[in-house]
Amino acid sequence: MVAPYLSNTRPDFRAFEIDCGTIPACRFRGDLQSELEAGRIDPATAVQLLESMLMIRELEEMIVRLRSGAYEPLPEFNYRGPTHISVGQEAASVGACSALALKDFITSTHRGHGDGLARGYHAIQAMTEEQLRKRVARCGAASRHELIEEALEDHVYRMIAELFGKEDGYCKGRGGSMHIADFSVGHLGANAIVGGSVPIATGAAVGARYLGNGAVVCCFAGDGAFANGVVLESLNFAAQSQFTNEMAGDHRFGVPIIFLVLNNHYGMTGRTEEVMGIAHLARRAAGFSDCNMHAEIVNGMEVLAVRDTTLRAVEKCRRGEGPVFLDVNTYRYYGHSLSDPRNEYRTREEEAAWKTVDPIAAYEKQLLDCKLLDEAGLAALRAQVQRRNACAAQRAAASPDPEPADVIKYMYTHTSAEEVPARFRNAAIAGELPAIKRTDGQLTYRDAIKEALMEEMRRDARVIFYGEDVAEYGGAFKLSKGLLEAFGRDRVFNAPISEAAICGTAVGAAMVGLRPVVELMYMDFALMSGDQIGNQAAKWHYMSGAQVEVPLVIRASVGGGKGYGGQHSQTLESIFTHVPGLYVVYPSTPYDAKGMLKSAIRDNNPVMFVESQLLYGEKGPVPDDEYLVPLGVADIKRTGTDITIVGWGPAIPDALKAASRLQADVGASVEVVDLRSLIPLDVETVLRSVRKTGRCVVASHCVTMGSFMGEIVSTIQENVFDYLDAPILRVGAKNGIAPQSHILEAAFLPNADDILAAAKALL
């Protein structure tokens, strides 16, 4: 049924009520015996659930004992790093991961050892012999059982090696406990930012829907995360009705994601029910879709209950009925970390009550009752898990550390999408491409960007484009008008007004194989998505030990110069140059804008592509033929010998004006170096110019204080101080806030006169 407000665009104020329906709790009433009898689980899988939970508990208890020096296999080992232990929560991780297929994905949290171990364990069990052989690089004869054991040993070893910060760890010691990831089995990463992985998971689900591969994303997140803005944005993003799924003639919408709340009832120490206005987190889901996201409350201490609910959730997602919201009630026995004694905020009685429903003890009893294991079998399984873990820990402790010289290795990737896989090459178009008007071989800066986007979307079907109002309306600056009609709504869509989710979903979509381009209507709004740009997009290639590349482009439009005041006028690229892992570029001409956007879309690094609204209407020559402008290469826009002006963005046209006037006024010969790309920075072109001229002005529209202009000044003086005949001057915006009044804004922004005055002062 379509809700009245979905179809109602006319005023209709007849009285009605919204029925929020009901949310079931603890639906699973079976046990192992009934599951076996119903054929919903086989005996081998039933035992695997226990082994998987034991592996988690063993690893977590190892960390506890390592911290106090009481872990016998490694008595002297100095364990550094976080200790967010998940003992008590094993059934949630295992029940959920055992319900997923190999092609599915998970994201996890700072308390993610259990999720990572379980994902690897059950993925290994689901692998074919060929996949297992590949995983353990085994060529000789081995039974399936031996291959699995070898793969499990390797799995535990690489998990522990990562916890120990070793080169053999899943992330080569670059990620550690809170960022552990294994992309080979679709584990897209634990995340140290509470809620940080939720938009990534949502983007992965957007990608899975687009690719039509039937994959489902299970997004583990703590209860505390569901007060976080980007998490709520993600719930909204995932449930959008424009994500239609036509299944068997039925109209459904949403993306295939399970928001699985690991609800242990506490944030760090605060009680979740005290900092939220609801008794049950499942109720959150009611605000985001008319079917309450099929929300359920689940007994998270019972592995079969979690497995049953997740299996049903996965089925729903595969049928095009996602998202699903599971509020899995569980408990962590230890404190937030091992430095938290838990005294201040909860009682020992409460803890004891939860321990009476311990997930492992209860499940062991069921296995014994069903005679799938006897006491000896149980003891043997426990001993095997312990032995595997101890061997892995000893091996990991003795394994090589990363080389200090490699400290920033993996920060950037040096690859790009030169070859488009056949499946995505020369994408079919849904309608006609919008015409772009070329006059005397010239295009506006706006149309140059549009043409680049169109060409790349045509070249590679993995390129999708979204942002606020970019579809029918064509974006606030009409840059994308006609792209929806040309490429269809799967590739061009309006995003909700959720900048953090826009950037975060792009990260997730990129991780699963797309190449998203997203638009931020004004660059000021990038501050809304600071975490997703700075902590997620920028860092995942490095933190994963180069397991994953994050090819995405964030097009950010700068509004300065239009009298829009302090929150729509900022030139903020300097902030992003301070975030290692991002590329930051800012073209000043239509030619560069087109060639650089094409390069940015093909590059496998995340790129912040900054555009100036002041330049959108400016025309310049743009050839018809295919060309690229490489990132990281500055351009000399005018050659000269007496003084260098280094700049970027809209400061370049001003610098060129100043140069002409300087030539006319005092006969000085000015060289104008357009950086185009701030990161990577073409240091050599700048230094070569300054060596020649001995004088330099650095110009941009950034607020001068703390801007990237200072970085250029430092670089010049560190490297070619001896060549300088005068101090280097900066010409930027005033150290203030952009005003609305045009008189004040003119005084605020730098112009050709300011650059001219600075250059004259140096001469």
Ligand SMILES: Cc1ncc(C[n+]2csc(CCOP(=O)(O)OP(=O)(O)O)c2C)c(N)n1
């Ligand atoms: C954005 C952010 N804010 C604060 C923190 C500090 N912090 C780490 S874990 C945590 C509590 C998270 O609670 P929850 O999401 O319920 O997960 P749990 O720790 O209970 O597993 C906090 C506040 C953080 N890592 N990230």
